[in-house]
Amino acid sequence: MDRVFYITTPIYYVNARPHLGHAYTTIVADVASRYQRMQGRETFFLTGTDEHGDKIVEAARAEGMSPKSYVDKISAEFRRLWPELNISNDAFIRTTDAAHIAVVERVLQKIYDAGDIYFSEYEGLYCFGCERFYVPRELVDGKCPDHQKAPERIKESNYFFRMSRYQDWLIDHIRKYPDFIRPERYRNEVLAFLRDPLEDLCISRPKSRLQWGITLPFDSNYVTYVWFDALLNYVSALGYPEGPRFRKFWPYAQHVVAKDILKPHGIYWPIMLKAAGIPVYRHLNVHGYWNVDRTKMSKSIGNVVEPLDLKNIYGLDAFRFFLMRDMAFGLDSSFSEKALVERLNADLANDLGNLFSRVLAMLHRYFKGRVPESDPAMCDEFGKTLCAGARQTIAHYAQHMETMAFHSALAAVWEYIGEMNRYVDYMMPWELAKSPSKEGQLAAVLCSLLEGLRVVSGLIYPVMPATAATMQRHLGLDAGKPFYRLSTLESWGCLPAGTLLPKAVSLFPRIDIKQKKRTPPSARAQEETRKAEIDLEAFGRVDLRVATVTHAEAIPKAKKLLKLQVDCDGPRTIVAGIAKDYAPQNLVGRQVVIVANLKPVKLMGILSQGMLLAVGDDKGLALIHPDREVAAGASIR
RNA sequence: GGCGAUGUAGCUCAGUCGGUUAGAGCAUGCGGCUCAUAUCCGCAGUGUCCGGGGUUCGAAUCCCUGCAUCGCCA
Numbered sequence: 001m002d003r004v005f006y007i008t009t010p011i012y013y014v015n016a017r018p019h020l021g022h023a024y025t026t027i028v029a030d031v032a033s034r035y036q037r038m039q040g041r042e043t044f045f046l047t048g049t050d051e052h053g054d055k056i057v058e059a060a061r062a063e064g065m066s067p068k069s070y071v072d073k074i075s076a077e078f079r080r081l082w083p084e085l086n087i088s089n090d091a092f093i094r095t096t097d098a099a100h101i102a103v104v105e106r107v108l109q110k111i112y113d114a115g116d117i118y119f120s121e122y123e124g125l126y127c128f129g130c131e132r133f134y135v136p137r138e139l140v141d142g143k144c145p146d147h148q149k150a151p152e153r154i155k156e157s158n159y160f161f162r163m164s165r166y167q168d169w170l171i172d173h174i175r176k177y178p179d180f181i182r183p184e185r186y187r188n189e190v191l192a193f194l195r196d197p198l199e200d201l202c203i204s205r206p207k208s209r210l211q212w213g214i215t216l217p218f219d220s221n222y223v224t225y226v227w228f229d230a231l232l233n234y235v236s237a238l239g240y241p242e243g244p245r246f247r248k249f250w251p252y253a254q255h256v257v258a259k260d261i262l263k264p265h266g267i268y269w270p271i272m273l274k275a276a277g278i279p280v281y282r283h284l285n286v287h288g289y290w291n292v293d294r295t296k297m298s299k300s301i302g303n304v305v306e307p308l309d310l311k312n313i314y315g316l317d318a319f320r321f322f323l324m325r326d327m328a329f330g331l332d333s334s335f336s337e338k339a340l341v342e343r344l345n346a347d348l349a350n351d352l353g354n355l356f357s358r359v360l361a362m363l364h365r366y367f368k369g370r371v372p373e374s375d376p377a378m379c380d381e382f383g384k385t386l387c388a389g390a391r392q393t394i395a396h397y398a399q400h401m402e403t404m405a406f407h408s409a410l411a412a413v414w415e416y417i418g419e420m421n422r423y424v425d426y427m428m429p430w431e432l433a434k435s436p437s438k439e440g441q442l443a444a445v446l447c448s449l450l451e452g453l454r455v456v457s458g459l460i461y462p463v464m465p466a467t468a469a470t471m472q473r474h475l476g477l478d479a480g481k482p483f484y485r486l487s488t489l490e491s492w493g494c495l496p497a498g499t500l501l502p503k504a505v506s507l508f509p510r511i512d513i514k515q516k517k518r519t520p521p522s523a524r525a526q527e528e529t530r531k532a533e534i535d536l537e538a539f540g541r542v543d544l545r546v547a548t549v550t551h552a553e554a555i556p557k558a559k560k561l562l563k564l565q566v567d568c569d570g571p572r573t574i575v576a577g578i579a580k581d582y583a584p585q586n587l588v589g590r591q592v593v594i595v596a597n598l599k600p601v602k603l604m605g606i607l608s609q610g611m612l613l614a615v616g617d618d619k620g621l622a623l624i625h626p627d628r629e630v631a632a633g634a635s636i637r
Numbered sequence: 638g639g640c641g642a643u644g645u646a647g648c649u650c651a652g653u654c655g656g657u658u659a660g661a662g663c664a665u666g667c668g669g670c671u672c673a674u675a676u677c678c679g680c681a682g683u684g685u686c687c688g689g690g691g692u693u694c695g696a697a698u699c700c701c702u703g704c705a706u707c708g709c710c711a
Contacts, residue, residue, distance in 0.1 A: 135711060189641055189709090196640085259642090259708070289708080328650075332643080332707075339649065342663055350676060358673030365672070407651095411661085425678045430671070510674055 005036040005043040006249035010257050010265075011050040011093060011233050014074035015059040018081050020290050020307040020335065021258060024323050028287060028404070029256045030087045031324060034462035035401045038486050044249045046237050047082065048093030049075040050230045052213045052223075054205075067212045071096060080627070081308075086316055086465060093237040095214075095229055103236035104229055105217040107276050112218050116162045116275045117203070119219075125151040159204040159222065166271040167198045173270065179283060181266050182403065183330035186259065186286040190266040201268060203228050231269045235278060253281040256404075262286055285404045288332040290323075307335055317464035318344045318508060324406040324463050341511050348508040351417050352456070358424065359449045360474060360504035366433050371450065371476065372443035373497045382427070382441055383448030387492045389419050390455045394490055397459055406463070413459045420452050450475060450495050458484040467507055476501045543597035544613070544636035545569070546626055552587040564612075568596060569633035572609040593624045593636060 009029045012022050026047055033045040051071040060070035075094055082089060093100060111117050124133040127144040134144060134151050143150050171194050174180050174187060181187040204222040205213065213223030234253065238246035257265050262284075270280045292307055311319035322340045325347065327333035363369055393416040400409035423445075432442040457471035461484035468484060476499035477483045488494070547568035564574045564587065574594065593613040613624040626634075 185642070192641060193709090263709070291707090326649075331650090334649070336649095339663090342649090346663060349674060354674055354676045356673095358677080360673090362672050411651095414662090421677055424672075425670070428670085428672090433672090504673080506674055508674085510676085 002252055003041055004249060004252045005033065005041045006238075006253045007033050007036075007043070007045050008234050008237075008253070008255050009047040010255075010261060011048040011095060011230060012078055013050045013053075013055070014071050014078070015055045017074065018078050018308070020292065022078070023081070023085055023308055024290060024327075025256055025258060025287065026082065026087055026089075027085060027320055027323055028285075028329075028406070030085075030089070031320075031406060031462040032254075032256070032401075032404060034088060034465065038458070038461065038484050039398075040485060040487065042248075044091070044238070044245065045089045046091050046093060046234070047078075047087070047089045048091075048233060048237070049078055049095070050233075051075065051094055051096045052229050053226060054210050054212070057210070057212045068096070083627075084316075085311070085320070091237055093233050095233060097236075099239075100233060100236040101214050103240055104214050104224060104232050106241075107232055107272075108224060108228060109217045110277070111161070111272075111275045114275065116165065117159050118162060118200075119157060120160055121155055121157040123153060123155045126154045126156075127151040156206065158202050158206070159216065159219070160200040161203045161228070161272070161275075163201050163268065163271050164198045166274050167194060169274060170194065170267065170270055173280065179403075180280075181262075181284045181286065183286065185330060186262055186266070186284075189262065193263065193267065198267070201227070227264050227268050228272070231264065231272060234281075240278070251279060251282075254283040254285060255281060256285045256287070259286050259288055285329075287329055288327065290327070290333055290335040292335045310337060310340060314340060314344055314511070315508070317467045318348055321348060321410070321460075321463055325410045326407070328407050329404050344508060345510055347414055349510040351414060351421065352460075353507040353510075355417060355421055355424075356453060356471065356474075356507055357504045359446065359453060360501060362429050363446055363450070363501060364503060366429070366442060367446065369501050369503070371495050371497050371499045371501065372447060374443040374447045375440055376493075378440050378444035379447055379493065382444040383451070386420065386423055386448045386452045389416055390452060390492065391490065394455065394459070394486065398486065401462070409459075410463065413456060416452070417456060420449060420456075423452075424449065447493075447495070451492055454483070454495060455489050458486070458489040470505065470507060474502050474505060542595060545594055545596040546591055546630050546632060546634045546636070547572075547574075547594050547596075547610075548632040549587045549590050549592060566592070566594065566610075567632040568594060568610070574610045574612060576612045590623070591625050591629060591632070593626070596635075 007029050009025050012018070029045060029047065033043045036043045049071070056071060057067055060067045063070060065073070071094075079092055082092075095101075108117070125136070126133050127149065129144065129149065133156075171191065174191060174194075178184075178187070181190055203225055204216060204219075205225045207215075207221055207223060210223055210225075213225065214229055216222045216224055232240075234255065235241075235246065235250065238249055240246045240250070255265055265284050266286075273280045290307070319340070322343045325343060326335075326339060363371070393412055396412040397409045400406070400412065427445045429442055429445055432438040432445065453471065454475055454477065457468050457475065460471075461468035472483045473479065475495065477495070482488070545568050547566035549564055550567050550571070551565035553563050564576055566572055566574055594610040595613070596610055614622060
């Protein structure tokens with residue numbers, strides 16, 4: 001089995017702002033790479049932006065900006081979005097990066113030297129308004145449809161990539177590796193394309209028409225066009241040809257793309273790799289489109305809702321779950337707020353959330369919240385169905401996750417959640433609790449349920465990392481260990497007896513469809529805690545600063561307090577009540593925001609010189625931190 | 638215009654390269670339980686498998702054709 005995994009999203013073209021499609025592709029890659037980490041594989045996850053070409057020049061001009069400052073701006077929007085979606089990418093590449101440009105030049109030269117790039121003149125109908133060639137069929141009454149003007153016949157010379165030479169090789173390769181392109185429908189589509197002779201690919205633009213691109217290393221009058229520039233990001237980001245990452249990760253490369261760019265990735269790219277003497281990727285994973293049904297979108301938050309905004313209303317994990325569960329990978333799907341809410345209520349609130357809640361509530365009611373001591377024979381007798389079910393579920397889940405069939409993997413998990421709900425009804429713990437002689441059985445039943453929930457918490461981790469972590473905390477699992485490792489999940493009976501578990505939480509609040517959406521939950525909470533108005537001067541008296549945590553330790557006998565050393569215009573000590581939500585070792589190196597001029601107070605005998613800013617909700621506390629690393633001591637304005 | 642895909646329950650979709658009475662979830666109706674987030678469990682349905690031909694003992698599945706929707710290419 002491979003120990004290494006490399007996955008990419010396409011690099012997104014920055015002539016438009018990020019939308020649902022970008023988010024879906026990127027979440028798919030994120031889920032896949034988190035799953036691979038569960039398997040203990042070393043993973044590398046790449047995304048980025050594609051920044052050259054005439055459409056960028058146009059879009060920049062429309063906004064009155066230079067191409068460079070325009071692409072900087074839009075690229076930053078993508079980069080900012082991914083943390084909001086909890087994307088765990090390891091790198092973010094831009095095609096305007098110097099290292100990328102160097103790789104493109106190098107590969108072009110290599111293929112040119114090998115004789116697979118040639119220079120050729122052709123004649124065509126060119127519209128100077130559109131700055132492009134037309135074929136006769138595209139014209140309306142012989143005129144350009146945009147400019148109502150007859151295009152001129154001009155001659156132009158360009159460089160072409162001799163793809164035709166590799167056509168038979170590619171057909172053989174696809175036949176030899178049936179899951180090279182998957183799902184199968186897209187493999188068939190590519191093979192259908194390849195039934196006709198492949199035309200050579202025009203890979204250049206004269207600088208008289210386009211300057212915003214990478215100059216050809218063998219002809220400074222031309223820039224390279226689109227695919228040679230864009231596709232090579234997948235190897236340049238790894239440091240091709242000599243970089244250690246390239247050597248380690250490239251042999252295991254998988255790409256995720258939407259079906260609109262099947263042809264470049266399924267045909268041009270493997271041929272480019274072959275021509276450049278680079279091994280081809282392992283898998284191309286192709287997904288369908290989300291058709292956005294705006295008639296089923298609420299308009300309550302002031303304007304027409306963008307699908308991406310719904311993550312703020314219903315929660316990121318629910319949003320990620322919906323995208324992964326509702327689309328059969330590879331097929332088109334329709335997106336609506338209604339469908340999202342139905343999924344959230346049925347699968348998350350009712351099935352999983354309520355199960356979690358009822359099991360923990362019973363543990364508190366019958367065993368004062370402590371994981372009971374249970375007799376192994378009893379556990380085996382009364383819990384073996386859940387144990388066997390878990391093993392089977394993990395097997396099905398893994399099988400589907402490996403092939404990107406996320407919808408099936410999640411369906412398998414929810415089948416098991418249903419099994420657990422039926423188990424509760426069948427065992428009727430509330431009846432067992434009535435007779436003291438049945439306490440052993442009751443303990444075995446609840447232990448089995450807790451084990452089942454532990455397994456579920458791990459299996460949902462790739463899709464819903466935050467919820468998985470909440471479940472983990474409430475099951476009393478060691479926060480320091482990666483509870484989601486598949487090898488750990490498989491061993492049954494590893495929750496230590498005697499552990500005191502926190503009270504039940506509502507993992508997913510049910511959305512009341514009748515009165516939903518009037519006010520987002522967060523806004524409602526804000527209203528309740530709204531304070532009296534203050535003026536700017538009053539606010540200005542609070543000295544908010546960024547500090548970097550240099551040292552953190554628990555304070556003996558204090559449940560909630562941690563002692564932190566921070567760097568903020570020099571070292572200082574802060575006592576913070578965050579021990580329930582943050583382990584000391586996870587804090588060192590992090591940046592936080594503190595109230596720097598708060599009057600020092602002694603807590604547990606330690607002088608605290610400031611206060612950390614954090615927000616709290618039913619899932620616990622979350623620290624406030626700057627969007628990127630800034631100088632320690634920087635003041636907030 | 639060429640190539641390709643899709644069309645299945647009220648809704649969203651599965652359906653393993655032809656094989657019993659076509660399935661799931663949601664929504665709907667009825668019943669049960671009380672540990673739980675008005676949750677959970679059980680039962681009940683409903684179908685011109687887009688239309689029309691054809692191949693076959695047998696077609697949602699294969700072939701032809703028409704319609705609708707979508708994508709890619711030119």
